[in-house]
Every structure is written in structure tokens, then in C-alpha cells.
Amino acid sequence: MEVFDHLATGFMAAGTLQNLFFCLIGTVLGTLIGVLPGIGPIPALAILLPITFGLDPLSSLIMLAGIYYGAQYGGSTTSILVNMPGEASSVVTCIEGHQMARKGRAGAALAIAALGSFFAGCVGTVFIAAFGPPLASIAQQFNSPDYFALMLLGLVMAIVLAHGSVLKAVAMVLIGLLLGLVGTDTNTGLTRYTFGLSGLWEGIDFLPLVLGLFGIVEIIRNLENPPPPRETISTRMRDLWPNKQEIKESIPAALRGTMLGSILGILPGGGAVLASFASYTLEKKITKTPRKFGHGAVEGVAGPESANNAAAQTSFIPLLTLGIPSNPIMAIMMGAMIIQGIQPGAAVMTTRPDLFWGMVASMWIGNLMLVVINLPMIGIWVKLLSVPYRLLYPAILLFCAIGVYSTSTEPFMMVLMIVFTVFGYVLFKLGCEPAPMVLGFILGPLMEENLRRSLVISRGDPMIFINRPISATLLVATVLMLCLIILPQFRRTREEAFQEE
Amino acid sequence: MVIKSPQDFGAGILFILFGAIGLWVGSDLNFGTARNMGPGYFPIIICGLIMLIGLIVAGKSLAIEGPAIERIQFRPILFILMAIAAFGLFIEDIGAIIASILLIMFAAYARKDVNLIETVVFAVGTAAFVVIIFVYALGQPMPVWWGR
Numbered sequence: 054m055e056v057f058d059h060l061a062t063g064f065m066a067a068g069t070l071q072n073l074f075f076c077l078i079g080t081v082l083g084t085l086i087g088v089l090p091g092i093g094p095i096p097a098l099a100i101l102l103p104i105t106f107g108l109d110p111l112s113s114l115i116m117l118a119g120i121y122y123g124a125q126y127g128g129s130t131t132s133i134l135v136n137m138p139g140e141a142s143s144v145v146t147c148i149e150g151h152q153m154a155r156k157g158r159a160g161a162a163l164a165i166a167a168l169g170s171f172f173a174g175c176v177g178t179v180f181i182a183a184f185g186p187p188l189a190s191i192a193q194q195f196n197s198p199d200y201f202a203l204m205l206l207g208l209v210m211a212i213v214l215a216h217g218s219v220l221k222a223v224a225m226v227l228i229g230l231l232l233g234l235v236g237t238d239t240n241t242g243l244t245r246y247t248f249g250l251s252g253l254w255e256g257i258d259f260l261p262l263v264l265g266l267f268g269i270v271e272i273i274r275n276l277e278n279p280p281p282p283r284e285t286i287s288t289r290m291r292d293l294w295p296n297k298q299e300i301k302e303s304i305p306a307a308l309r310g311t312m313l314g315s316i317l318g319i320l321p322g323g324g325a326v327l328a329s330f331a332s333y334t335l336e337k338k339i340t341k342t343p344r345k346f347g348h349g350a351v352e353g354v355a356g357p358e359s360a361n362n363a364a365a366q367t368s369f370i371p372l373l374t375l376g377i378p379s380n381p382i383m384a385i386m387m388g389a390m391i392i393q394g395i396q397p398g399a400a401v402m403t404t405r406p407d408l409f410w411g412m413v414a415s416m417w418i419g420n421l422m423l424v425v426i427n428l429p430m431i432g433i434w435v436k437l438l439s440v441p442y443r444l445l446y447p448a449i450l451l452f453c454a455i456g457v458y459s460t461s462t463e464p465f466m467m468v469l470m471i472v473f474t475v476f477g478y479v480l481f482k483l484g485c486e487p488a489p490m491v492l493g494f495i496l497g498p499l500m501e502e503n504l505r506r507s508l509v510i511s512r513g514d515p516m517i518f519i520n521r522p523i524s525a526t527l528l529v530a531t532v533l534m535l536c537l538i539i540l541p542q543f544r545r546t547r548e549e550a551f552q553e554e
Numbered sequence: 555m556v557i558k559s560p561q562d563f564g565a566g567i568l569f570i571l572f573g574a575i576g577l578w579v580g581s582d583l584n585f586g587t588a589r590n591m592g593p594g595y596f597p598i599i600i601c602g603l604i605m606l607i608g609l610i611v612a613g614k615s616l617a618i619e620g621p622a623i624e625r626i627q628f629r630p631i632l633f634i635l636m637a638i639a640a641f642g643l644f645i646e647d648i649g650a651i652i653a654s655i656l657l658i659m660f661a662a663y664a665r666k667d668v669n670l671i672e673t674v675v676f677a678v679g680t681a682a683f684v685v686i687i688f689v690y691a692l693g694q695p696m697p698v699w700w701g702r
Binding site for chain 2: 104107218220221223224227228230231234238240241243245246248269272273276277443444446447448450451452453454455458459462464467468470471474475478479482483484485500501504505508509512513514515
């Protein structure tokens with residue numbers, strides 16, 4: 054079996070003492086940040102991004118992946134114990150998980166969430182190993198028009214899944230695309246939108262942008278509207294074990310969640326958030342005891358938690374095989390890879406097999422570490438919640454500043470960070486969600502390049518996008534999604550889904 | 555003219571401005587043709603779309619009720635920005651320790667009712683911790699004190 058050979062290569066690469074160490078650090082730091090109220094995976098990745106830059110590419114990617122899972126995991130812990138979702142994908146965990154906690158089943162809810170996630174993580178890893186190579190060979194048949202159509206679909210999906218107004222999300226994506234174009238035009242060598250500043254010749258730096266928009270604006274938001282204190286439910290080690298009934302109910306839910314999540318993760322625009330909502334809806338639909346939902350149904354924890362972890366894994370597939378990030382979190386991962394000098398895409402698998410398979414293997418190792426290390430340490434994570442915010446936020450701010458300075462000692466980067474903080478603050482006041490902007494920012498130059506190439510091939514005839522089967526299919530899907538947004542019934546469901554947050 | 559949704563109205567105006575600036579700054583870029591796209595082709599299309607959306611959002615805000623813009627609180631954002639600016643200004647010349655302490659002090663005053671002693675102790679401790687981690691453990695290039 055070729056898959057096992059590949060995985061063996063991966064475990065060899067990821068299993069070195071150094072990489073295991075960084076995987077551990079990543080998962081612990083990720084959990085640490087993820088547990089903190091109001092910090093979801095995007096700000097967590099942004100804040101911790103700089104500390105991975107000094108490492109070699111594989112270690113740095115392993116650590117980043119660890120941070121991502123850790124943050125996800127930390128988010129579910131706070132959802133269950135404090136009823137405070139750290140991130141959008143654990144919103145649904147809040148609904149059932151916190152109800153379980155109030156009935157004295159906090160430990161069981163945490164254990165089910167962790168074990169469900171671990172199981173889903175294992176399946177997700179196998180999924181990537183099994184479907185990565187065939188998808189990469191499909192990717193080799195992709196031509197410029199197909200890439201353009203795929204990116205268009207991804208952006209439309211990001212708009213569908215963004216919070217709040219659709220129109221504003223469209224504008225945010227477009228603004229992101231425009232910001233991504235700042236700098237030297239690759240085709241002509243002319244500089245665009247640099248306002249005569251040499252610091253912008255190579256484009257807007259990724260780090261000040263994400264740290265300003267997500268890390269620092271988050272702090273200001275919390276200072277303006279301090280989150281209300283919530284009751285924390287304490288838990289003891291010996292309460293961690295779910296009882297027989299709970300196990301019996303959660304296993305099929307975890308299986309369904311894993312399957313659903315694995316599939317939704319691969320789709321453009323898919324990812325943890327979509328998967329957990331979809332799984333919760335599914336569990337609610339097929340349950341024989343609908344009355345339990347809303348009052349601590351075990352399936353409502355096991356399903357969504359497995360689904361979001363499976364999707365978190367498989368959403369790496371489009372990034373690693375096609376070189377296209379399917380959601381804002383993957384856009385940040387892609388930004389990190391580019392800073393490391395790796396252009397994500399099918400080529401990585403053949404030119405740096407150790408990198409690709411090492412990362413896949415490390416995902417599994419990271420998931421294992423999360424269960425083994427974090428479950429017994431839940432008490433410590435919960436204590437973190439009692440660290441007063443007045444001490445926390447200056448430290449986070451310092452982290453952001455040092456992070457930007459240490460990757461580029463240009464004073465201009467600080468100015469950029471200030472500019473994006475102000476911009477992010479204005480967007481927050483005007484009710485615009487900046488996450489889709491990051492996706493646009495990363496995709497901007499890629500989309501322009503592929504549009505240009507497509508039109509050169511077709512001598513300016515836009516019909517090329519319809520004549521090629523792959524791009525035509527993707528465009529049809531894009532149009533269908535757009536129709537969905539316009540349909541009033543779907544609009545209502547979408548609004549309701551976000552209402553629950 | 556009555557603005558029924560101030561938030562959307564503001565967002566619409568922001569988008570229109572953004573698109574307009576993009577068109578104006580990009581006006582000297584060659585548009586080219588579809589067959590041979592110039593450097594201005596893609597950006598100008600995008601700017602046009604941004605303006606279009608801005609117009610729709612602003613237009614809708616006159617017709618449909620929506621949330622008001624929350625009052626801007628100047629204290630948090632100003633102190634946070636000053637903290638970053640102070641760090642950026644001083645790190646090069648007087649080093650990471652002092653710049654970090656300054657950042658934390660400024661940041662702390664983004665809230666009211668600051669406990670000065672606690673803040674100073676915390677600032678010094680955090681600065682030391684951060685320098686040990688970043689400069690000594692991770693080996694990031696950063697001056698610790700002045701003159702180096």
C-alpha cells in the first residue's frame with residue numbers, strides 16, 4: 054500500500070525529537086490562547102505566527118497546525134465550562150455542552166468532545182493521506198481558467214458563510230482582493246498603489262495586516278465592551294468518564310459527524326464552522342428524542358465536535374493539493390507557508406514529500422497530544438480564565454508588537470500595523486466582518502494572474518471559462534451558490550444560524 | 555433624506571470612498587484589453603465593483619431600518635495606538651526592555667482605574683520574560699539595551 058509508505062515517510066519526518074517538541078509547544082500554546090475568552094483560531098494564529106518564523110519550514114508548519122488544533126480544542130473547553138464560545142465553530146457546542154455541564158456532566162462533556170475530536174482527527178488524517186495524491190493528480194489537469202473559477206467559487210462560499218450582511222461581505226472580499234494587488238505588478242514590473250512608499254513595493258506585509266485587523270482590534274473591542282463575567286463550572290478528574298448511556302449515544306453521532314465534517318472540509322469555503330453547524334442540524338433532525346436537544350443532548354456535543362475537527366483537518370486538502378485556501382484560516386496558513394518560502398500546491402507533494410507527509414503525520418500526533426496532555430490539565434486551563442483581562446491584554450499587545458518587529462525590523466511595519474488597526478476598528482464600528490477580506494487578500498494576486506493567463510490563451514474571449522468542463526462545472530456551482538443567497542428562504546435559515554451565536 | 559441604518563450608511567460611504575480612491579490612484583495605470591491585460595485592468599474592475607456595492611449598501615440604508623453606529627470610545631483605541639507607536643519609536647535606539655515597559659504602561663492606561671504599582675511590576679516582569687524568550691531562547695535579532 055502506497056499510502057502507508059507515504060505515511061511512514063511522514064512519521065519519520067515528523068517524529069524527530071525537534072519536531073515532536075514544536076508540535077507539543079504548538080498544541081499547548083494554541084490551547085492556551087484558545088481558552089482565553091473571545092480569542093478564536095484566527096487571532097490565535099495571528100498572534101502566535103511570528104514565533105514560528107525562526108524555525109525550519111517543516112517544524113514551523115507543524116507548530117502552526119498544532120496551534121490551530123489547540124485553539125480549536127481550547128474553544129470547546131470554554132464553551133462547555135463557561136458557556137463562552139471562543140470561536141464560531143464551537144458555538145453549537147455551547148448549546149448542549151454547557152447544559153450538560155450544568156447538570157454535573159461537565160467532565161463527561163469534555164471527555165466526549167476530546168475523544169470525538171481525536172477520533173475525527175484520526176479519520177481526517179487518513180482522509181488526507183488517501184485523497185491527497187489523487188486530488189493532486191487531478192490538480193495537474195487544472196489550467197488557469199479552472200483555477201480562476203475555483204477561486205471565484207471559494208470567495209462566493211466565504212461570502213455565504215460570513216456573518217451578517219451579504220453585500221458587506223462581498224465588499225470585504227473585493228477590498229481584500231484590491232489590497233492584495235498593492236505592490237509590484239508581476240507582469241510589467243510597474244508598482245501599483247504604493248503611494249510612493251518603498252515599504253509597499255513588495256506588497257502589503259501579511260503580518261501587520263492580520264495582527265492589526267484581528268489581534269489588536271479584538272483587544273480594543275473587549276476594552277470597549279467588557280464581556281460579562283460568567284459562572285464557571287468546576288470539574289474534577291474523576292468526573293471525566295462518560296457513563297455507558299452517554300457512550301452509547303455519542304458513538305454513532307461522532308461517526309456521522311466525522312463523515313460529514315471530512316466531506317464538508319474539502320469543499321471550497323468549507324471548514325470547521327460549516328461542519329459543526331451542519332452536524333448539529335443533522336443530529337437534531339434524526340434524533341428519536343428531540344426533546345432532549347437544548348437540555349444537554351450528548352449527540353449535540355459528540356457530533357459537532359467530531360465534525361469540526363474532521364473538517365479542520367480535511368480543509369488542508371485544497372491548500373496542499375491545489376494551492377488554494379478554502380477559508381480565512383487556511384489563508385493565514387498559506388500566508389505563513391509563503392513567508393517560509395513554500396508555494397503551496399501539488400508540486401509540494403513531489404518536490405518536498407517529507408514536508409507534505411510530515412505535516413500530515415504531525416496532524417495525527419498533534420491530535421494525540423491534545424487528548425493525552427490536555428484532558429488531565431483541564432483544571433489548569435480553566436484557572437487561566439481567572440487571569441484578569443487587565444494583565445492579559447497588554448501582554449498580548451506586546452506579543453503582537455514584538456512579533457512584527459522581529460520578522461522585519463522596518464519601522465514602517467509598525468506604521469502598517471497601526472493603519473490596519475484603525476481600519477479594522479472602523480470596520481467593526483460599521484458592522485463589517487473582516488475575515489473574508491483575508492481570503493481576498495491572499496487570493497488577489499493569484500486571481501489576477503490566472504485571469505490574465507486564461508485570457509491570453511483564449512485571445513481575450515471570455516467563453517474559455519465555459520468551454521472547459523472543469524471551469525464550467527465550478528462556475529455553475531458558483532452561480533448556484535449566488536442563487537441560494539438570493540433565495541429568501543435560505544437567507545432566513547442563514548440568519549437564524551448566525552443568530553444562535 | 556433620512557438615514558434609517560446609520561451603520562450601513564457609513565459602510566456604504568466607506569466602500570464608495572475606497573473604490574474612488576482606488577480608481578483615482580489607479581487612473582494612470584494602463585487598462586489594456588482583455589486579450590492583453592494591463593496592470594490597471596483587474597484593479598480598476600475591482601474598484602468599480604466596490605463602488606457599486608457601496609452605492610447599493612448606502613442606498614438600502616435610506617430605506618431599511620438598521621443598527622446605529624456604536625459610540626466611539628476614544629480612550630482604548632488612542633492608548634493602544636500610542637503603545638504600539640512608542641514601541642516602534644524606541645525599540646531601535648533604546649532597546650527592547652524599555653520599549654516593552656513603555657508599551658505595557660501605555661496599554662494599561664487604555665482602561666480607567668489603573669493600579670500604578672501593579673502595572674509597573676507587571677510591565678517590568680513581562681519585559682524581562684519576553685526578552686528572555688525572544689532574544690535569548692528564540693534568537694530574534696533585537697537590541698536589548700541602547701548602544702547595541
